Amino acid sequence: MLLRQGEPAAPPVAGPAHRLKAGTRGDGRLAAAFLAPALIGFGLFYLYPALRGAWYSMTDWNLLSRPRFVGLDNYARLLHDPLFWNALKVTAGYVVLNLGIQLLAGLGLAALLHRLTRSLVLRSLLVVPWLVPNVTTGLLWMWLLDADLGFVNHLLTGAGLPAQGFLTSPDLALPSVAVITSWSGTGYTALLLYAGMLLVPRHVYEAAALDGSGEIRTFFRVTLPLMRPILAFVLVVSLIDSFQLFDAVAVTTKGGPVNATRVIYHYIYEQAFTHFKMGYASALALSLVLVLGVLTFVQMRLLRASTSDLA
């Protein structure tokens, strides 16, 4: 589920020098023609709805009525809405869990791939869970983790351990959702990190080996520091992606038990399409944009600070 919208751009193909000199009117028109579809798409499907959303966030609107301007009422309400703050808290908890699991497990898998095998088959297998549609993944795990009839509990009780309500206990529900989404995303993260590891030149390892550095020491002192750009990149993308958790929750827990998994996206969805409070949902969505904006800004700084040490 990682990175679907943030594919790294291919490096520009360097053409003959005179081509790069911008200028003639014909080129400008051509550029406009090429840019137009993207710009129109962006304007129509992103910019315009976003502006409409900003307007709706200042109205009372249930889709069927006429939007009624209420100023900043929705935002004032939001500040005093315990469910909004709960949703932010739950989302933050999920982000930490999901990032933690994916980064640690991804690094581990990438290191194993890097040191032990170059198998293309294995690498392909790693991304298979990522290719399964999220709703299917959710349903699959809902059955696997079911408290009464699930396979995982069948194994637990078979081993003499007590059965667990993975998706129905307020303590376990959120970690379980994080495990489900990590199952789906870790392979892809691992592949990215693996690519980052391949960028570390062989001669650095040779030098480390000559200095008598062992396998583990080399990993922590050489591999990891030199992977900083790719690590930062993975972090940015997974963070934003984690904030947008929706499908797994919608399928498995629907925000329950007692709001334990009511993440911000699910809360917005519910306000908009269950309660038809479009104005309030828009205000919630815009606050999320604000939160994500701040986080992204912080991370951009982080990214800029981590230009490769290999250069």
Added chain:
Amino acid sequence: MNKAHLAAGALLLLTAACGGGSGGSGTDDGPVTLTYALWDDAQQGAYQQCADAFQKANPGITIKINQAAWDQYWQNLTTQMVSGKAPDVITMQTTYYPQFVKNGQLLDIGPMAEADRIDFGQYRPGLADLWVKDGKRYGLPKDWDTIAIVYNTAMAEKAGLDLGDLTWNPADGGTFEKALARLTVDTSGRRGDEPGFDKSKIAVYGIVAELNDGSQGQNGWGDLAVSNGFRYIDKNPFGTRYFYDDPKLAETAAWFKRLMDKGYAAPYDKKSSLGPDVVLGSGKGALGITGSWMIKTYLGSTEQKFAFAPLPTGPQGRKSAFNGLADTIYAGTEHPEAAWKWVKFLGSTACQDIVADSAVAFPAITSSTERAVAAHKAAHRDVSAFTSQADAQGGTFLLPVSDHGDEIDQIVGTAMEEVWLGQKDARTALTAANQRVNALFTAGG
């Protein structure tokens, strides 16, 4: 996924921006195609037969049935209304219809019903009144449902139990709780009422209760609470004050919680999220409380053999929730006259007898109900637990209909979860929920 969401949202906003421009000429000359929305795929066949019969009698009108699953149905409907393109005739349910009425999306069919002299006495008492607000009528009754006990016949037999006439009270649970104790079996084969019973190792739960049941508890706590003297709302339909802080309800909720504590029901945090019918079908539970719309699901089970029994008799008698659906007309339809013809047909014996013969629901018309019972009997299905309850004097109560249904659902549903999880006691949780519910009406919504 995220892109898809954004795009869907954008489209929605666009259609919202462009909507409102359509308007019909209102004439029904020439061929007309009506769209008819329903959610139950099991009923689609029966209503297709109705449509075929209707088309034969009205050659100018074609009926196109639009079926969408329950979870998407209401969302679809709302977005279609936003774009001014909703189905002409809509199967409606009581929790959702007030908000459509409030927003002027449903047609007042009162004048047409009056002009055509619709006999409301042909429907089961109470059903037709549900669809009237402020003197305007929005629907013709189509079917009804009641609640009963469903149990695994082999397990009941093995336990030596006759479940035909149980009693219940919130203090000691009456013979109902005794039966649940007896039906519960731990992994070493001891029953819930036997010495040495280990509630931490359960093989078969006495009851698989539907506790995640919104604000009405139609499939369990609501029925028992009413049999304990609980009343939901000051006036039905369209009351404005709820009584969720009634101690009679709190006692009932506390009793359900005690069932979990005693091991007769799965603890809420360790219960299956797959639905009672799945758990009962797997043989990990002996008994449940269910609605008449589930008759064919249970009696058609290939893994287990089930039968139905009436709900237990509470301190105020035996009470089952009684609910019904109706056919309504979209206010924005371009063919109101043709739509009314179809609704009138759906609400007549001609169509309801067809539905009765396929035994997918109990039709609203009393004589058609009898046909449905006969159809069940012919298929060797005993459904008397549902029908005798509907016939019994004072045996049923109507589920509350009011504004803010979806929000009340969530507030009370969450409060109940807090009770089931033991986070709050029933009195505290329900009193707080009731304040929030009633605040919805005073806030001037």
